[in-house]
Amino acid sequence: MSSETQKILTTDGIPLEESLKKAERKNKIKAFLLVSPLLLYLLITYIFPIGDMFLRSIDDKMVTKMLPKTFIAMEKWDGNELPEEEVFEAFYLDYKILVKEKTFGKLATQLNYEKNGFKSILKKLARKQKKFTEGNYKEQIMKVHKRWANVDYWRAIKRRAPNYTYSKYLKGVDMYEDENGKIVQVEESRRVHKKLWMRTLEIAFFVTVFCFLMAYPIAHLLATLPMKYSNLLMICVLLPFWTSLLVRTASWMILLQQQGIVNDFFVWIGLVADENRPEMMYNKTGTYVAMTQILLPFMVLPLYSVMKTISPSLMRAGKSLGGTPFVAFWKIYFPLTIPGIGAGCLLVFILAIGYYITPALVGGASGTLISNQIAYHMKSTLDWSFASAMGLMLLLGVLAIYWVYNKLVGIDNIKLG
Amino acid sequence: MRKLSKLLLTLTFALSITSSAFAVTVASWGGAYTESQKLGYGDPTAKALGIEINWVDYSGGLSEIKAQQEAGAVNWDIMDVFAMDTITGCDEGIFVEFDFDKDFPPAPDGTPASEDFFTSMPSKCAVGNILYSWNYAYNSENLANSPKTIKDFFNTKRFPGKRAIYKSALTNLEIALAADGVKMGKGGDFLYKKLEADGGVDRAIAKIKKLCTDPNGGCVFWSAGAQPPELLMSGEVVMATGWNGRFFNATIGEGAPIVQVWDGQGLDYEYFALVKGGPDEANAKKALAMMTNTEMLAGSAKYIAYAPWRKSSIAVMEAGEPWYKDGKTNMVPHMPTAPANLKKYFLVNADFWADNSAEIGEKWEAMKAGL
Numbered sequence: 001m002s003s004e005t006q007k008i009l010t011t012d013g014i015p016l017e018e019s020l021k022k023a024e025r026k027n028k029i030k031a032f033l034l035v036s037p038l039l040l041y042l043l044i045t046y047i048f049p050i051g052d053m054f055l056r057s058i059d060d061k062m063v064t065k066m067l068p069k070t071f072i073a074m075e076k077w078d079g080n081e082l083p084e085e086e087v088f089e090a091f092y093l094d095y096k097i098l099v100k101e102k103t104f105g106k107l108a109t110q111l112n113y114e115k116n117g118f119k120s121i122l123k124k125l126a127r128k129q130k131k132f133t134e135g136n137y138k139e140q141i142m143k144v145h146k147r148w149a150n151v152d153y154w155r156a157i158k159r160r161a162p163n164y165t166y167s168k169y170l171k172g173v174d175m176y177e178d179e180n181g182k183i184v185q186v187e188e189s190r191r192v193h194k195k196l197w198m199r200t201l202e203i204a205f206f207v208t209v210f211c212f213l214m215a216y217p218i219a220h221l222l223a224t225l226p227m228k229y230s231n232l233l234m235i236c237v238l239l240p241f242w243t244s245l246l247v248r249t250a251s252w253m254i255l256l257q258q259q260g261i262v263n264d265f266f267v268w269i270g271l272v273a274d275e276n277r278p279e280m281m282y283n284k285t286g287t288y289v290a291m292t293q294i295l296l297p298f299m300v301l302p303l304y305s306v307m308k309t310i311s312p313s314l315m316r317a318g319k320s321l322g323g324t325p326f327v328a329f330w331k332i333y334f335p336l337t338i339p340g341i342g343a344g345c346l347l348v349f350i351l352a353i354g355y356y357i358t359p360a361l362v363g364g365a366s367g368t369l370i371s372n373q374i375a376y377h378m379k380s381t382l383d384w385s386f387a388s389a390m391g392l393m394l395l396l397g398v399l400a401i402y403w404v405y406n407k408l409v410g411i412d413n414i415k416l417g
Numbered sequence: 418m419r420k421l422s423k424l425l426l427t428l429t430f431a432l433s434i435t436s437s438a439f440a441v442t443v444a445s446w447g448g449a450y451t452e453s454q455k456l457g458y459g460d461p462t463a464k465a466l467g468i469e470i471n472w473v474d475y476s477g478g479l480s481e482i483k484a485q486q487e488a489g490a491v492n493w494d495i496m497d498v499f500a501m502d503t504i505t506g507c508d509e510g511i512f513v514e515f516d517f518d519k520d521f522p523p524a525p526d527g528t529p530a531s532e533d534f535f536t537s538m539p540s541k542c543a544v545g546n547i548l549y550s551w552n553y554a555y556n557s558e559n560l561a562n563s564p565k566t567i568k569d570f571f572n573t574k575r576f577p578g579k580r581a582i583y584k585s586a587l588t589n590l591e592i593a594l595a596a597d598g599v600k601m602g603k604g605g606d607f608l609y610k611k612l613e614a615d616g617g618v619d620r621a622i623a624k625i626k627k628l629c630t631d632p633n634g635g636c637v638f639w640s641a642g643a644q645p646p647e648l649l650m651s652g653e654v655v656m657a658t659g660w661n662g663r664f665f666n667a668t669i670g671e672g673a674p675i676v677q678v679w680d681g682q683g684l685d686y687e688y689f690a691l692v693k694g695g696p697d698e699a700n701a702k703k704a705l706a707m708m709t710n711t712e713m714l715a716g717s718a719k720y721i722a723y724a725p726w727r728k729s730s731i732a733v734m735e736a737g738e739p740w741y742k743d744g745k746t747n748m749v750p751h752m753p754t755a756p757a758n759l760k761k762y763f764l765v766n767a768d769f770w771a772d773n774s775a776e777i778g779e780k781w782e783a784m785k786a787g788l
Binding site: 102103104105106108109112113116117118119120123189190191192195196199257258259260279281282360364365366368373376378379380381382383384 | 476478479480483505507508509510579585619622629635636637638640651652653768771772773774775776778779780782783784785786787788
């Protein structure tokens with residue numbers, strides 16, 4: 001607005017612009033207040049826990065705080081040969097306090113993640129150190145257990161010196177940082193995570209494809225059949241959706257196991273020999289079948305809601321303009337369903353990638369996923385920082401997929417109903 | 418940020434606590450086992466002391482109690498745990514340390530508690546509850562020959578068919594080495610020496626892998642104690658490792674054609690631990706002392722074939738045979754500690770597993786992922 005134009009005033013003499021802004025501001029505050037419960041909810045249930053997980057995955061202050069003198073003494077040590085007496089002495093002094101406070105178990109657990117066998121030698125040291133005489137701690141500690149004379153154990157302690165570490169993330173892809181600071185793969189017999197990441201992606205991908213192939217015709221039928229049939233069909237789709245996940249998984253186990261109903265039927269009709277029953281449970285096949293069935297409604301419903309809005313006259317118009325049914329379908333109907341396909345596929349894929357209980361029950365050894373490994377570290381090894389790191393990696397994976405999808409298809413194209 | 422999530426956790430736990438205030442809560446493994454505990458000593462103790470004892474199920478490990486403590490709102494008083502967990506829990510200050518002979522009553526003849534129990538405790542925070550066995554069993558209707566030894570479990574030529582084994586490496590490595598021809602030694606000492614030596618673990622894992630990839634063999638991994646008898650009954654596997662009490666319940670309790678093989682059994686212990694800062698620590702301590710006295714421990718063996726820890730309890734059972742709840746089955750021969758069952762066995766070495774489970778776990782998971 002140029003300065004020469006006279007400012008428009010409202011009746012009470014305030015410039016219109018300001019008055020409008022004021023009203024706007026009020027509306028903005030109102031709108032914000034309206035969404036604030038949701039924001040608060042998101043903050044409490046998503047942002048904080050994820051932030052907490054992130055901190056947990058990189059935080060290594062605990063060990064640093066437990067062995068302050070040791071790490072100062074270790075600064076000068078190059079890590080090639082056994083450290084000098086002063087490191088041993090500092091370690092003894094630090095450890096004495098931990099034993100007194102009864103927190104040395106926490107140190108043992110942490111160090112045991114780094115190198116096997118720490119638990120028992122730290123415990124032995126906790127017992128023996130009470131009788132230590134002053135001076136020459138190196139010899140006295142080394143006498144407690146021969147592992148204390150092994151430089152690897154001292155290197156492992158040194159690795160835990162920094163306050164923050166990304167080593168858990170490296171471990172998540174079967175790598176570690178060696179003594180020279182180079183990032184290398186772990187030995188062959190301990191590589192497990194990369195394999196599981198790939199398997200998780202593979203299974204999630206194929207489950208999505210199977211779901212799509214099965215859901216598309218169902219959704220089409222639902223959208224086009226007369227009301228009384230489509231209602232019945234809808235119930236058939238929704239009924240399993242309302243049934244407990246565990247019940248459905250367990251039913252698949254009964255159906256598909258080697259002595260199960262499906263196999264019995266195959267033998268009865270002579271499709272397979274009795275000794276040669278195919279294995280359909282406790283492996284990948286079981287995981288595919290059960291997961292596809294469980295996730296199917298998540299594909300059917302978005303597809304259906306999109307198809308419902310497509311007018312049947314469009315197909316008729318296509319055909320009357322000379323297209324074969326296939327051409328009419330491919331050129332007109334299919335492109336119109338893409339928002340539904342996008343929503344369904346994204347939904348199923350993201351649910352599948354973090355699936356936990358079904359693979360744990362029906363997957364056996366070859367059908368378990370990365371989420372099962374996360375649960376293993378949560379529950380068995382109690383390495384929660386590693387579990388957090390892997391959880392975040394999974395989250396990043398999902399975000400990456402979302403980003404790629406947005407680039408390829410556009411997120412505005414999604415339609416859930 | 419951490420403070421806020423702590424606060425939230427506290428709130429949720431506080432909510433769940435208020436519903437169970439002023440009662441002692443015991444976390445145990447569920448199923449037939451918790452049933453035997455509840456009927457055997459839980460209810461009688463609650464009645465005698467006039468307090469309420471609640472039993473909740475959990476699936477082992479220290480993850481849940483650690484979460485409760487981190488949130489500053491503990492709602493379990495007593496936990497039923499593996500030896501390894503009492504060691505870790507004691508070292509990390511999760512459990513209360515006992516003054517054993519002061520805290521636990523002596524046997525009826527006056528023998529102090531520490532001498533009445535079969536062996537010493539793995540940590541100061543543990544009091545023995547039962548001895549049980551990791552043995553294996555087969556369905557006699559599905560096998561023409563009957564397997565007799567631990568080697569037979571791995572013999573896929575004579576006994577073709579799939580096996581069910583425990584989902585983690587615990588006790589699997591021991592039986593693999595034993596079947597591979599390694600002498601057990603007294604209580605399995607020699608087995609653990611071999612496992613601790615270079616290449617021992619790899620050798621055992623290779624043996625399991627061979628069994629699982631054998632076209633005549635194959636593995637199903639079980640995680641809950643109820644699974645092995647089920648898998649045997651459905652014919653899904655021909656042999657399964659498992660906990661002897663569960664096999665016993667299937668055979669004697671339900672009349673299933675399941676036969677146990679005791680050769681190469683792994684004797685393991687189950688313990689109670691008292692949680693530090695539980696909701697009702699004082700009552701919990703009283704209840705624990707009573708539940709682990711001679712009469713009470715013998716009581717649980719009325720319902721399941723796990724051996725009570727006290728020698729004096731076994732004497733009570735022997736005097737009271739037939740001890741099983743049906744009133745006609747003698748219980749002592751079904752105990753893992755019966756002399757006929759103890760010809761070749763190993764004691765599960767908690768220290769070995771506490772020390773090495775991290776690395777072995779990685780190798781084991783890698784082996785499983787490669788199947």
